[in-house]
Amino acid sequence: MKPAIELENLSKKFGKNKAVDNLSLQVPAGCIFGFLGPNGAGKTTTIKMMLGLMRPDGGQGRVLGRDIVRESEAIRRKTGYVAEIQEMYRYMTVQEIISFCKPFYTGWNDRLAKKYLEFFQLPRGEKIKNLSKGMKTQLALILAMAPEPELLILDEPTSGLDTINRQEFLRIILEEIALQGRTVFLSSHLLHDVERVADLVAIIKHGKLIDIRSIDELKTTVKKIRVVFQKEVPAELFSRPGIRSYTREGSAYVVSVENNLQDILADFKKYPYFTFDIIDQNLEEIFLEKVKGDKK
């Protein structure tokens, strides 16, 4: 099966600042893809290039098999997009913005739009300027989903929602979209949300891809080892491939491992120790570890 998104050495500069720096990644069709990175990492710029709002300075990309520069209109025909800042025409009512968007799409599903309007309890006659941030996000999601897109791109979609609505939003992504075999590209800083729904995550920093793996792989290979050795151990022990960083307090070490866990464990256990714990990490901890910095 063709990937839903293929980016190859995609680059974008603003002045001297490289917002996206030779970014290459593939998003398999039908998966929920978490796109993570700190503020200013280049997540929104990448999305804007995928949708034709910005032109890449270098590299190339294909979304749903179409070129992101030459065929962006065709991409947008099959892609739903919920932006980080939901600005729509403030003078329109909920029903009017739906009626405005509908003619742009051939596959618009009125039943689906009605279903989500009722689900989110959005008043059809209310003007957009009177909607809360959360309601605008819900409306944007309806507008993105009603055309039944093959790909849904969500840029920080849950940031304006309260806990209950966030849960419902994620449930919709899981149950209504992903189960229908559609691809979801979810950019978010709410790592708990991404962890709940994503199959695959990519982490970017300063526009560069740091890591791309499945959530399961990430959680089984990225661990922390807390060990108190009985005597001094050679420093080379901590420079093995797969060790990202470590901290030391006396003979106690906390070691962050991102690969080769079994080999590292075997090496460590060659030295006598008082305590030895392998600590699971959630996505947030893994993310922070990865974007934080270099080995100590």
Place this chain on the structure above:
Amino acid sequence: MNGTLLRKELRETRWKLVLGTAVLAATAIFLPLSFNFLKDLISAIPPEQLERFGGMMPANIFNDYSLYLWSQWNAKNLAQIGTILAVLVGMNLIAGEISGQTAGFLLTRPISRRSVFLTKALTGMLILISMVWFSTIVMVITAHFTPYTVDAGRLLLTTVITTLGLLVLFSLTLLFSTLIDEPVKAAGATLLVILLLVFCGWIEPLRFLNIFYHMNGAQYFIGGTFPVVSTAIMCAAAVVLLAAGLRLFEKKEF
């Protein structure tokens, strides 16, 4: 061109259409009816004092009712009010989407930028043409209720020339609306360029730069020959300005 977008643009510009038409139509009704009043007023002023007005309203225009209407409509009020309306209609079309942060929403719909730009340009032109022609027809109809003879055909043909000039000014505004992300600043920049061109027009060799010189239709209305060169210049200017705006819009990043 996109029908959905056209309806949205018409809705957003409807108050400008209503108010612009009202102002132009009120002027159009006032001009034919004020002929006698102005004629008496001007004739009461001694000729040596009349010269102080710098020929703003030469007495000979009262010898010909159609000439009076042309001088006060095409060469003055329609050109001046129409310029303001052209700028008002064009300033928001692109810059308004950017300053209102709705450009991203619109451009993530499956519609080409060319279609967005051309639809917006067409909407603005339709609105401008509607205002100009509704009021011009109102003026001609009003003039027919006066005891004087009106050369309606000549006035209407001159209005085609004036309309073309206003479309050039609208295209210039649309270009600035694409270039500058703030509508008021886009309008300011357009007016500045228009003023600059008017000042250039005061210098004889640069007179061709003054758009008002081309759009008043004097060569046709007074001289009797159709201003082919002026018409060609205005057509070319409108096309070049629109093409430049379109190219800029297609390359713009949001």
